[in-house]
Structure formats: structure tokens, C-alpha cells
Amino acid sequence: MNLEDKQLKELFSLANKIGNKRYHKLTYQDFENYRKFDYWRYINGDYECGTTQESKDWVTENSDGYCPICEQHYSVKGGKSIDHKLPRSQYPWLSIDFQNLWVICRDCNQEKSDMNWYEYEHYIFVNYPNWYPAVKMARPKLLLNSLK
Ligand SMILES: [Zn+2]
Numbered sequence: 001m002n003l004e005d006k007q008l009k010e011l012f013s014l015a016n017k018i019g020n021k022r023y024h025k026l027t028y029q030d031f032e033n034y035r036k037f038d039y040w041r042y043i044n045g046d047y048e049c050g051t052t053q054e055s056k057d058w059v060t061e062n063s064d065g066y067c068p069i070c071e072q073h074y075s076v077k078g079g080k081s082i083d084h085k086l087p088r089s090q091y092p093w094l095s096i097d098f099q100n101l102w103v104i105c106r107d108c109n110q111e112k113s114d115m116n117w118y119e120y121e122h123y124i125f126v127n128y129p130n131w132y133p134a135v136k137m138a139r140p141k142l143l144l145n146s147l148k
Pocket of ligand 1: 067071104105107
């Protein structure tokens, strides 16, 4: 195991620890916002994201024809999806933060699943080394710093 692997694992466990702590501080209002937002981003149809014009516009502004991870055209990878870089399951208060969102293909989204960001970087580093630079560049640095 090289140094980079070790750092990713340490950062992952730190992010996880803080994530679990914050989860218990969420208020009813946080969950209400979360529920509204979840409707906002709801994926509907193979080539569309969201059920509202607002969300479709956001997707158009924040993507081109190609997935930033695998660099394949969305049309051959199941379409576009709005992904949370830091997963909703661990960081629900970040589910309504635009810094935490990016448009990726559906295949990559499914593979990423509920992985923590550093777990995901590590996964890509090991399984798809060619994709690692793009994923590393997409790291949500400000959000990760805000967890410290
Ligand atoms: Zn992809």
C-alpha cells in the first residue's frame, strides 16, 4: 500500500466520524428541506434529470455531453443523473448544497452508490486508474474542509 492509499483511508475515517456526529444534530426543518430538495432532483426519464424546469436548467448549465468520470457520452451510459459527491445517506444536510452536486452518467452513479467520497476515490484509484485524475480534480474540497 502506498502513501496515497493510506491518506485516503485516514481522511475517509475522519469524514465518516464527523458525518455520524452531525447526523444527530439535524432538525425537523433540515428534513423538510431535504424532502423538498429530493423532489427537485428526482430523476425522470433516461435523458432528463429532475421533474422541474429548474432542475433541468441546472443540469444543462452544469454538464456537457460527456460524463466527467468515464468520459463517455451520456447517451451510451444510461443518461444523466444528479449525484451527491458526499452521499445523502451520510451527509443529509449537504443534500441541498449545490457545491455537493455534479452531473454524471447513470452507470457511474450506480457504481458510486453510497460510497463516501474518499472511499470512492480509493475505489477508482484501485479499479480505474485512468479515471482517477478526473475524480481527484472533482473532489469537493470546501465541503470536506467544512467537516473538520
Ligand atoms: Zn460515467
